[in-house]
Amino acid sequence: MKVVIPSELVALGQYLPRFLGLVGERLWFKRLDQLDAAQHRSPFNWKIISDYHWLEMAIGFQHDVLMKEGVLRPELVDELIVAALKFAASTVEIHARLSPLGQKNLEGRLRDCLKAETSYASLFLELDLAQRLMDAGFDVSFADMEGTGQFDLLFGKDSFVGEVECKSQSADAGRQIHRKDFYRFMEAILPALEVQRAACRREVLLITLDTRLSPSTSDQARLLTAVRSILADGARTSFAGGGFVLERLNFDAVVPDQSMSGPEALYKACGTAFGANTHISGGLTAEGGCLVVMRSKREDDTSKPLLEAMRKAASQLSGQRPGFIAIQDHGIAAADLMLPHVQRRAAILSLALYGRYGGSHVTATYVTAFGAVILRNGVLGTPAFAVLNPVPKFPLNPADASSLLALMSDETYTGSTEPLSSETISPGVRR
Known part of the structure; x- marks a missing residue:
């Protein structure tokens, strides 16, 4: 088959209702509601959504614009949205040219992807x-x-x-610490991070695991308890638990003279200080805050x-x-x-x-x-x-x-x- 997809925004917008029809509107909007609620729970959930589910969010956003305005607006479009719109258009046109078996398989994949971790x-x-x-x-x-x-x-x-x-x-393939699991861990300790920031301490919490970070919150229970405790304690600087070691470090001593022009500079500095296979999140201001660095002794x-x-x-x-x-x-x-x-x-x-x-x-x-x-x-x-x-x-x-x-x-x-x-x-x- 040969399919030609228009590049004009108005023409691309016309595919959105048909695309949602292939997925199933009820399933689509139910999933979008779940993603939207998740991204507003914490900045760490927002990061998961933006990394893994940008395509669904882009299509959902543009569908809302189309329903309200009757047409898509160029000022609300970036490269990822164009990619999502073209994906929707290609899906519709390709589906129309497949055999009944091919159409059924494509519809099944569209619904499966809606539930998949990898979107x-x-x-x-x-x-x-x-x-x-x-x-x-x-x-x-x-x-x-x-x-x-x-x-x-x-x-x-x-x-x-x-x-x-x-x-x-x-x-995450082959990695000891999976990105989604790390951000979910960060969401779990968010209240403790807020308490630490109020104490006006600029710190790094270095978490060194013996092996991998379990995706199970029950398996993380001891680690979570220890992290919350050491963040609240202004005196204790280290803790060794079963399968992990925590170290509370002064940020300005560990990463001296770093104005941090942006995230890339921060990641580079922390990679130099703690090793390449690290996960980094948290927040710092002039007054205080904590940067959480997690790594594993086992190589990726x-x-x-x-x-x-x-x-x-x-x-x-x-x-x-x-x-x-x-x-x-x-x-x-x-x-x-x-x-x-x-x-x-x-x-x-x-x-x-x-x-x-x-x-x-x-x-x-x-x-x-x-x-x-x-x-x-x-x-x-x-x-x-x-x-x-x-x-x-x-x-x-x-x-x-x-x-x-x-x-x-x-x-x-x-x-x-x-x-x-x-x-x-x-x-x-x-x-």
């Missing part, structure tokens, strides 16, 4: 990539959704035909689950034509895709897949991020990079799969940091 991330990757392939002139079919293959997308143009399997990787290993996902994706490709694996990272921003260590990890794992784990039929792995979009002059772009197979089973001209291989370079990224100096890496921005 619409996986479906967003699949439909967004499909739409961008169609925008580039490829004919696309949804093999897995239609029950004709184990991979997600079959795309072709002229004599070229390729396959794509999409994998959306959770930000994000490479293992990523390699497992890539091997699973390779097994789902048919091996009969050029295959591509699209990886979507849920835990990084657009600019992070150009960081050398991000590209290097993807290159190492991809080359291992091609050479050691039976992935010779994989032409390239394609790496992007959930919500990593750029809006310029009304055109939505998605930063990404591709790791090419140096000895592919199916050699091809990059122009044959231009949307995945011949990527458009962007001065915002190439001017700020040099990518991995190898012909294996192809950075750029999809449009």
